[in-house]
Amino acid sequence: MPFRKALSFDSPAPCDTCPILEDSLCLPLPEKQRNGVRCMARGRLVPQGQPIFEEGEEVGFFASILTGVVKLFRAVPGKPAQIVTFLYPPQFLGYTSGDVHRYSAAATTEVELCIYPRSDFHSMLEESGGLRRKMLEKTDQDLELAREWVVMLSRKSSYQRVAGIIAIFAQRTQRKAGTNLRFFLPVSRADLAAYLGMTLETVSRNITILRQKRLIELRSTREVVVPHIESLLAEADMLN
Amino acid sequence: MPFRKALSFDSPAPCDTCPILEDSLCLPLPEKQRNGVRCMARGRLVPQGQPIFEEGEEVGFFASILTGVVKLFRAVPGKPAQIVTFLYPPQFLGYTSGDVHRYSAAATTEVELCIYPRSDFHSMLEESGGLRRKMLEKTDQDLELAREWVVMLSRKSSYQRVAGIIAIFAQRTQRKAGTNLRFFLPVSRADLAAYLGMTLETVSRNITILRQKRLIELRSTREVVVPHIESLLAEADMLN
DNA sequence: CGAGTTCTTGACTCGCCTCAATTTGAGTGG
DNA sequence: CCACTCAAATTGAGGCGAGTCAAGAACTCG
Numbered sequence: 001m002p003f004r005k006a007l008s009f010d011s012p013a014p015c016d017t018c019p020i021l022e023d024s025l026c027l028p029l030p031e032k033q034r035n036g037v038r039c040m041a042r043g044r045l046v047p048q049g050q051p052i053f054e055e056g057e058e059v060g061f062f063a064s065i066l067t068g069v070v071k072l073f074r075a076v077p078g079k080p081a082q083i084v085t086f087l088y089p090p091q092f093l094g095y096t097s098g099d100v101h102r103y104s105a106a107a108t109t110e111v112e113l114c115i116y117p118r119s120d121f122h123s124m125l126e127e128s129g130g131l132r133r134k135m136l137e138k139t140d141q142d143l144e145l146a147r148e149w150v151v152m153l154s155r156k157s158s159y160q161r162v163a164g165i166i167a168i169f170a171q172r173t174q175r176k177a178g179t180n181l182r183f184f185l186p187v188s189r190a191d192l193a194a195y196l197g198m199t200l201e202t203v204s205r206n207i208t209i210l211r212q213k214r215l216i217e218l219r220s221t222r223e224v225v226v227p228h229i230e231s232l233l234a235e236a237d238m239l240n
Numbered sequence: 241m242p243f244r245k246a247l248s249f250d251s252p253a254p255c256d257t258c259p260i261l262e263d264s265l266c267l268p269l270p271e272k273q274r275n276g277v278r279c280m281a282r283g284r285l286v287p288q289g290q291p292i293f294e295e296g297e298e299v300g301f302f303a304s305i306l307t308g309v310v311k312l313f314r315a316v317p318g319k320p321a322q323i324v325t326f327l328y329p330p331q332f333l334g335y336t337s338g339d340v341h342r343y344s345a346a347a348t349t350e351v352e353l354c355i356y357p358r359s360d361f362h363s364m365l366e367e368s369g370g371l372r373r374k375m376l377e378k379t380d381q382d383l384e385l386a387r388e389w390v391v392m393l394s395r396k397s398s399y400q401r402v403a404g405i406i407a408i409f410a411q412r413t414q415r416k417a418g419t420n421l422r423f424f425l426p427v428s429r430a431d432l433a434a435y436l437g438m439t440l441e442t443v444s445r446n447i448t449i450l451r452q453k454r455l456i457e458l459r460s461t462r463e464v465v466v467p468h469i470e471s472l473l474a475e476a477d478m479l480n
Numbered sequence: 481c482g483a484g485t486t487c488t489t490g491a492c493t494c495g496c497c498t499c500a501a502t503t504t505g506a507g508t509g510g
Numbered sequence: 511c512c513a514c515t516c517a518a519a520t521t522g523a524g525g526c527g528a529g530t531c532a533a534g535a536a537c538t539c540g
Contacts, residue, residue, distance in 0.1 A: 074387075076395045077477065084387045097380050103387070132372045139379045140337050146386035147314075147324045147343070153394045154437025155316045158496065189519060197394025199497060204520055221505075221519065237317065398528065429487060442528060444488055461487065461537070 013041035013114050019066050020090030028130035040120040044113045052105040052113070053094060059101055061115050063093045068111030069186040072103045073194065083195040085145060086187070088172060092138050109186045153197050156237065161196045162206035164236035166216060170226045181226040182219075189221075210235075253281035253354050259306050260330035268370035280360040284353045292345040292353070293334060299341055301355050303333045308351030309426040312343045313434065323435040325385060326427070328412060332378050349426045393437050396477065401436045402446035404476035406456060410466045421466045422459075429461075450475075 015038055018024060026034050044063070046052060053060070055074060070087040084103055087093055093105060093113070116124075125131055152161060166185075173183035185192075189207075193200040210216045215232050217225040226232055233239050255278050258264060266274050284303070286292055293300070295314060310327040324343055327333055333345060333353070356364075365371055392401060406425075413423035425432075429447075433440040450456045455472050457465040466472055473479050 074391050076391065079395050082391045082395050084390055095380070096384075097377050102384060129369045129372060132369060132376060136372060136376045136379060137337050139376060139383055140335070143379055143383040143386055144336075144342060146383055146390060150324055150386060150389050150393060150437075151314050151316065151322045153390060155319050155322050200519080201498085201521085202496060205496095208520075439529060440487080441489085441530085445528095448488075 010042035010044050010115060012043065013038060014043050014066075015041075018114075019112075020064065023090040025064060025092070025131060025134055028134050029128055030130075033124070033128055033131075037116070037124065040116055040124075042115045044115050046107040046111040046113060048107055048110050050107050052107060052111075053101050055101055055104040057101050059094065059096060059099060059118050061117050062095050062121050063113040063115045065089045065091050065093055066112040066114055068107060068109045070105055070111055071108050071187070071191060071195075072105050074103050080190075080194055082197065083191060085142070085149070086195065091142075092135070095135065095139070108188075108191060158196070158198050158202045159206045159209065160236045161198070162192075162203055163210060163215070163232055164238055165192060165196060166207075166210070166224065166226070167229060167232045167236055167238065170224065170229060170232070181229060183224055183226075185222045185224055250282035250284045250355060252283065253278060254283050254306075255281075258354075259352075260304065263330040265304060265332070265371060265374055268374050269368055270370075273364070273368055273371075277356070277364065280356055280364075282355045284355050286347040286351040286353060288347055288350050290347050292347060292351075293341050295341055295344040297341050299334065299336060299339060299358050301357050302335050302361050303353040303355045305329045305331050305333055306352040306354055308347060308349045310345055310351055311348050311427070311431060311435075312345050314343050320430075320434055322437065323431060325382070325389070326435065331382075332375070335375065335379070348428075348431060398436070398438050398442045399446045399449065400476045401438070402432075402443055403450060403455070403472055404478055405432060405436060406447075406450070406464060406466070407469060407472045407476055407478065410464065410469060410472070421469060423464055423466075425462045425464055 015026070018026075021027060026037050029037060043066075046068075052063070052070065065087055066089055068089075070093060071083050072085050072087060072093075073081045073083040075081045081104075086108070087105075094101065096102065125135065152164060156164065169185060170181045170183055173181075173186075187195075189200050189203050193203045196203065207216070207218075210232075211218060213235075214227070215235060217227070219225060230239065255266070258266075261267060266277050269277060283306075286308075292303070292310065305327055306329055308329075310333060311323050312325050312327060312333075313321045313323040315321045321344075326348070327345075334341065336342060365375065392404060396404065409425060410421045410423055413421075413426075427435075429440050429443050433443045436443065447456070447458075450472075451458060453475075454467070455475060457467065459465060470479065
């Protein structure tokens with residue numbers, strides 16, 4: 001796969017092996033336009049930790065996430081940055097109606113992107129009603145998530161938030177249905193703290209408590225086993 | 241105005257006197273479809289405090305807000321509800337891609353709505369690309385607001401949040417540009433607290449502090465004068 | 481003018497942050 | 511493979527901001 005090797009330069013979009021085809025932006029397009037997208041799209045591999053775009057920067061491109069996890073965050077003067085969301089495949093990255101990015105984005109794991117130059121994407125959006133429908137759907141989901149997070153941040157204790165985020169990651173990385181999930185945390189404690197709106201120390205303490213209560217096990221600092229996801233969700237008051 | 245008198249029953253949409261025409265959903269529609277909307281839309285007057293729809297309820301209609309202020313909130317077991325956003329004209333209310341409302345909505349002031357039955361609106365959305373563009377734009381704005389609020393809630397002190405929300409209300413209700421804004425708070429202290437994610441007492445205390453610092457004046461509990469909006473914004477760390 | 485609601489103020493408590501010290505883990509070179 | 515180094519994570523002690531509980535003041539409406 002030549003795509004995998006291209007670290008600094010973009011390659012042709014890897015449409016033949018697209019990992020998110022079922023839920024991609026391309027699928028709703030008619031054949032002709034899909035080929036148009038194929039032409040304008042580029043593949044890009046972003047190493048772990050690397051920035052993708054910065055808050056305040058002019059919007060140059062949008063992107064679909066093919067693999068990996070991206071964090072979207074806002075710097076806050078005098079305080080640690082606030083992570084606003086973690087984005088997984090097949091989510092869309094960087095869309096704004098404005099000209100300027102309101103948040104910074106960076107790769108928390110190695111990330112594969114499918115890049116669309118801004119102007120190309122906008123004219124595509126003008127032409128295709130199906131694309132617009134898809135974008136509306138995705139934006140609506142993001143809105144729902146952001147509002148969930150507002151509730152999470154202001155009405156839950158630090159313990160509940162930590163329990164909750166681990167349960168969320170567990171479910172997202174879930175291989176098969178059923179209990180006893182084992183997965184790899186794609187983010188550091190510092191990133192968890194920045195997402196949960198608390199300090200790294202408090203995250204750590206609560207993880208310890210969860211471990212003592214046997215609600216989670218740690219194989220290593222990043223490798224988590226959740227013996228019973230419902231218990232964990234209950235702890236976070238997230239059943240229903 | 242017959243519309244104003246209709247409290248319990250819906251009236252024909254008051255399109256001739258539509259207060260939000262410039263930024264309405266109707267404007268982007270071609271003449272023919274606009275008449276279609278006229279047919280399906282109904283006016284509704286909701287008294288202060290009345291619910292508009294409830295979380296968990298099946299989505300029956302969407303609505304544009306013509307006048308007044310609506311709160312969108314989520315009940316949290318064992319705690320006060322969390323208000324997720326306040327909606328002003330010409331914002332759109334209740335849109336979800338799902339079948340069920342995820343939040344409750346209620347009128348914080350008397351509210352005039354323009355109601356669209358769900359199925360009619362959906363088929364309209366299928367037909368009109370312009371409408372879809374408008375909806376995408378609005379949803380994107382809402383997303384932006386929700387994410388702003390995530391940052392507000394998790395990175396600002398209670399004092400900053402109170403200063404910030406008053407500044408926001410001041411700017412929104414602003415008659416004319418310039419300093420020395422005077423306006424009417426459209427919400428109770430309890431609603432402020434539910435929005436800011438804190439207690440009513442803490443809201444009150446911080447208002448007192450702002451008053452002592454001469455950053456605001458209270459003519460009555462709900463009538464606020466902001467002598468110098470920039471100072472207030474600075475206090476909330478919201479300049480730039 | 482009273483009765484109920486809404487708002488303010490006070491005293492006390494507790495959860496989370498701060499600062500600081502270890503401990504663990506990952507990467508490097510001998 | 512092990513010692514060394516640096517970053518990441520855990521653990522501890524102490525302080526402060528915001529919550530809780532409770533009283534009193536100020537509005538609103540009949």
